[in-house]
Amino acid sequence: MTAPSRGSHTTPLAIVRRADTVAPVATPAVHQFQFQPTNESTLDFSAVEVRVSGVEGRGVYAARALPAGAFVAPLTGTLVPSHIAEAPGYARMALQIDDDWWLEELGFADDFINHSCEPNLRFSAAGDALEAARDIRAGEELFFDYATSLYDGGWRVACRCGSAHCRGLITGFEDLAPELRRKLLATCLPYIRRKGESSPEAVAMTGTTASRRSPPPPA
Numbered sequence: 001m002t003a004p005s006r007g008s009h010t011t012p013l014a015i016v017r018r019a020d021t022v023a024p025v026a027t028p029a030v031h032q033f034q035f036q037p038t039n040e041s042t043l044d045f046s047a048v049e050v051r052v053s054g055v056e057g058r059g060v061y062a063a064r065a066l067p068a069g070a071f072v073a074p075l076t077g078t079l080v081p082s083h084i085a086e087a088p089g090y091a092r093m094a095l096q097i098d099d100d101w102w103l104e105e106l107g108f109a110d111d112f113i114n115h116s117c118e119p120n121l122r123f124s125a126a127g128d129a130l131e132a133a134r135d136i137r138a139g140e141e142l143f144f145d146y147a148t149s150l151y152d153g154g155w156r157v158a159c160r161c162g163s164a165h166c167r168g169l170i171t172g173f174e175d176l177a178p179e180l181r182r183k184l185l186a187t188c189l190p191y192i193r194r195k196g197e198s199s200p201e202a203v204a205m206t207g208t209t210a211s212r213r214s215p216p217p218p219a
């Protein structure tokens, strides 16, 4: 098993800061994200293609064979605080990336990746990209598990992913069974991994909070 390879990937972080919404709000507490302006011409979507999904709506497919651990696509979006993204009537697609922050759709390929309960993608350790969770064949539709980006419980949508291990519902990470949370933790966005690492449950399981900072070997 070779270490995950980012190859010659040098894409700058693709998160766009929208000054009119971000300025009045505190900067994200954590952050491994660097809020540098996005140069769209440098965003590397060469590994993926958008076309009609086998599951629902538009989907994203591997444009070439992708070895486990390979960079697949950057995460893009306008940085939007939760009080906007979670407000009644908010009608854009957005990806939660921290307790108080979301990435609102910009129309790049990463906006069209569907959920699967048996995904072939996971989040990179830095949380700025999706990478192959296993070897992926050219032409395979790409999926990540939405519970690895959305934390809060109480939200649920029927799942029609069709996988052998379909949970029947798409939920937040908090609503997953403890065993599944442990299994998925290292594939999650960093803000969810931090929550998992600091939970009494995780400490009891590992005896330390320092051993879960690396992505797992591909499944």
Ligand SMILES: [Zn+2]
Residues within 6 Å of the ligand: 116, 117, 118, 159, 160, 161, 162, 163, 165, 166, 167, 168, 169
């Ligand atoms: Zn499913």
